[in-house]
Each structure stands twice: as C-alpha cells, then as structure tokens.
Amino acid sequence: MSVGNAKDISVKAEAFASLYDRVIKRKGSEAMVKELLSQPASKKQVLDIPDDRFLAEFTKKVFQSGFVWRVVRQKWPDFEDVFFGFNIDKILLIPDEMLEQKASNPAIIRNFNKVKTIRENALMIEDVRRKHGSFAKFISEWPKDDLIGLWDFLKKNGARLGGNTGPYALRTLGVDTFLLSRDVEAYFHEHGLISGSARSKRSLTAIQNTFFTWQKESGLSLQELSQLVSFSCGDNYVGMV
Template identity: 65%
Template sequence: MGELESFEQIYQRACERKGGPKKLAALLGKPLPPSQLEKVGDDRFLAEFTKKVFQSGFVWRVVRDKWPDFERVFFNFDIDKILLMPDEMVEKKAQDPSIIRNYNKVKTIRENALMIESVRQQHGSFAKFVANWPSHDIIGLWAYLKQHGARLGGNTGAYGLRAVGKDTFLLSRDTVSYFAQRGIISGSATSKRSHKAIQDAFNELHKQSNRSYQELSQIMSMSVGDNHIQADSHNDE
C-alpha cells in the first residue's frame, strides 16, 4: 500500500508549479454550499448530465456550440415535459439536425428525467437529494448515478455534479496518475477498491486542510504531470 503525502507537501508543489499561492488560488474553483445547491432547478441537473453524456467521447467544443439548440429542442430540460415525450417524439428529436444526432444518447434524456423524478418523489427535489449527500462519500453518489441513471458511470456523472456545483473530486488524468505513482491504487481507477482508496485519501486531505474536495483535487492535479506555470497548460480538472 502506498503512502499519501501531506496536504502541505502537495500544496507547496502546486504553488511552485503555478507561480505562487495567489496564482494557484486564482485557478481554483469552489463548489456551491449545500444551502445554495438545493435551490438549483432539477432541470439544470438534467441539462448538465445530458451535456456530459454528449461530451463523452466527443469534441466538447462542438457540444457547447450546439447547446442553445439542445435547450430549445428539449424544452429547457423541464422534467415534466421531458417525461411526457412518447417514443415517437424522442426518435424525431434525435434526428433534428440542429443537435448532435445520436439516438442512444438522446434516449438518456428521458431515462435520466425518470431517475430525477423518482428521487423528487422521495426527497422533494433532486437538488436536495444531491445537496444533502455527504462529500466524504461522494463515490456513493457516483455509484447511485451509475446504477439508476443512463450513461452516468465512469467520469460522466462526476463531471455533471461538478458542473452543477456539487463538491466532488474528479478522476482527471493527473489525479489518477498521482495515486497510481504513489501506489495508493493499482489497476483500474474506476474499480470499487480504487474508488474507496481515493475517497479515503481525499477524506484525509480534507481533514488536514478543511478545503473542499473540489479544491483538493484541483490542487493535486496541478501538483503533478506536465502542467506548470501557464494557466492554460494541460489540466483536465
């Protein structure tokens, strides 16, 4: 079993690579506090999940450029309206040239709306459900999305949560590389064993620093790999 560095060691190395504490701080994003996150519309969760599903294995820029048309075609991701779409409408919308025509991915919109609706019935809103899920077990929320959602496994669900404002670390290339090089994980980074080892490591770093899991994974990502001072250099966090 490998050994995790202290937060201070990771932080100092990231500062050196990025030109000092102030420049590093400017590169860090922060999640929404739970009190704000639970006020986010459930339509925004469906929108971000959909965006990440389409961006998976595709050019992100193209999806971003077409996104206003996605919003228009899919009723601004209004959950109730999406759930009323019959199969024939789903098929027709999947052929709309203004969006990316991928029927299997378009089908996930209604499927993930069903997941959100199921959670709403139990918790009042999907936003409250996500906001109240503790980040010290964020891998549990990832697993929930993978099991109950459509195409939300791997990094897709996690990136969707981050985009909405949920405090989550990400398994970026640099972060995975860090844990592999330290011997904290071996084999697939997406296995249950690796997820638990990574969650435990971030829990320890959170305990040491009291920083958000988002900041911690960004700092870790910027402390390794080939990204140095330039803010626009490689960093897929």
C-alpha cells in the same frame, strides 16, 4: 455510509503540506495557486438548482463524452429548445415516435442512443424527487463521507452517467466533488496509493479516503484539493505563461 478507513490510507498518503508546497513551486507562488483554484457552490446554492438543470447538465455531459465539447456547446441553445428547456414533466410525456423524431433534428447532435438517455435520466430524477422533494435536496442530503456512493447511484440509476460523466456534471453544477482526471489518476498510481483500475471499489475507496484526509488537514473543499492534485503532477501548463 462511511467506506474504508481513512486512518489506514493516511499512513501511505503524502501530507497535504508536502503536496501544497510542490504545487506552489510548480506554479511560482502561493498567490498564483490561489488564483487558479475555484470554489464549489454553497449548500444553499445547490439546494436552489432546479431539477431541469440537473437533467440539462447530465445530458450535456453525456453528449460531450467521446465528442468535441465545443460542438456541443455551440448547439446547446438548440438542445434547450428541442427538449422544452429539459422540463421533467414535459420530457416524460414524450412518446417513442416523437423522441425518435427529435433525435433526427439537424439542429442538435443526431445520436438516438444518447437522446434516449434524456428521458431515462428524467425518469431517475422524477423517482428521486417523489421521494425527496427535489433532486437538489437528495444531492444535498447524501452522506458527505460517501461521495463515491453518489457516483455509483448515478451510474446504476441513470443512463450513461458512469465513469467521469456523472461526477463532471456534478462539478459543473457546483456540487463539491473531486474528479478522476488523467493527472489525478496518475498521481495515485505514481504514489502507490492504488494499483490496477482506478475505478475498482478498492481504488475508489483509497482515493476518497485520501481526499478526506487532506480535507481534514487543510480545511479545503474536495474541488480545490482535486485541482491541487492535478497541478502537482503531469504537464505544468495551467496558469503558466
């Protein structure tokens, strides 16, 4: 379903052309800007993502939250081994005692509360695939004008997938989404498009509708637009020598 009114937001939002021009000036050339942008996956590529990869990426982002990402990446092959390659059917058969044993395995990061999310998120994926055939199909069929609704679904039905955790997992898998990075949040506050928490429904609606307005103006993906917003403000390090 559609949320908010993009027309109302577009009156206040900066025109995409202005945003883009500023990014070019900050990065030195349009060629540099294009080199820095990355593309989301195609719909077919998203549809081909197996359910176990969704569970694996949700788990990786849960463990990276509040922790050193590098350490999680180093230990990730062991996570894959310990949790059966995140096979949904096998994960759902793990009894409580075995789950606790796995959580104490020194090969992984020993955090039982986060380990428990693996089975909980497997349950969410199993419930979705029973209704839709696969989690990828569910994601692909989600209304394109309600991305924040998808974020909310992950928060309410998954385990520890609120905040940036769920959206970052989707982005990593190639699903087209903007992100509420520190620079993106700062941009919307500085331009008076939101006030208070960026996570309130009012703020999320304003942010989403602004991105949709820019998408209509530019023809770019939400992923590219999100990157451009982050390049347009804050520290100008990315892509600079």
